Amino acid sequence: MGRRVTLAITGASGSAFGVAVLRRLSANPEVEQVALLLSPTGKRCLLDETGLTPKELATLPKVGLRDERDLGADISSGSFRQDGMALVPCSAGALGRIAAGVSESLVSRAADVCLKERRPLVLCLRETPLNRIHLENMLRVHDAGAVVMPIMPGFYSGPKSLDDLFDTFATRVLDQLGLSEPDARRWRG
Template structure:
């Protein structure tokens, strides 16, 4: 069941390379008329990667419509409760450390607690892992969260759409993430019959 006042999502950017993918997802969510609010979380290393890779700060992202920046240390925030109405969460990118904490049920930050709430409440949780190569621990953690109900969606952009720019790659991947959250949008870059 969806929120009658509009959909509410959480987006976390954690400390793995690929923060531009998270920015693309956030911008698309923010522009979607069905979305009423996005709780934005950044881990400490996520903030560093965001600045290093995009030149953006958390304040820049919080200036987007419908975005509310949350303190990832605030374990008493609304999104840490299962009774709070939320329609899903994505971690883009999801670091191997965040994956491990979620797979183990360790809620030491609002990022891992909000993800844990999505799993226990059976809400969509999309984990866009950005790590390579993968060791056995990463693979086992991916299987654990998958079996718990999460969608494991490593950042592997497609090239069938003939991307001309990096933004094309980011946006095509963002379309796929939004699909997993039930926000299906028209996108001319989708696979087409010849």
């Protein structure tokens, strides 16, 4: 049985990074199913920044769009086998709700399930500058078991386009989810 992964795109700038992660998850042979969640402001950022809609993203293979208001969805339960989750981008608000254990949406509930079940949770924060509350929340989720991976693309691969930056970062996110992916952009030393 293949891996089941959840990807949430929340309301921070940088939705193109989330799209790159989704495309790689969809194409990865280890992945059987991708649950896609978008917060209300995540939907707006997606449209404003990429021109894409959630329904267009849901046409990718293996991708199932979920209603982020549905707290009874499969991924809201620890008994459902889910192999990890990434929030790309992760807004400071989503970070704060996860750090406080506030599960008012499917995004924060699914993240909470990953923490309580000790499953990979990757939070790709996209916020700058950071205030003390952001920093404390990053430490809280880190101590609870999440990977805090701010969107800071690497330039060692000699990117020729923004898509190159998005894809290099997406490869690193899949690494954190424990998914194998060969990529020519890796550091060679």
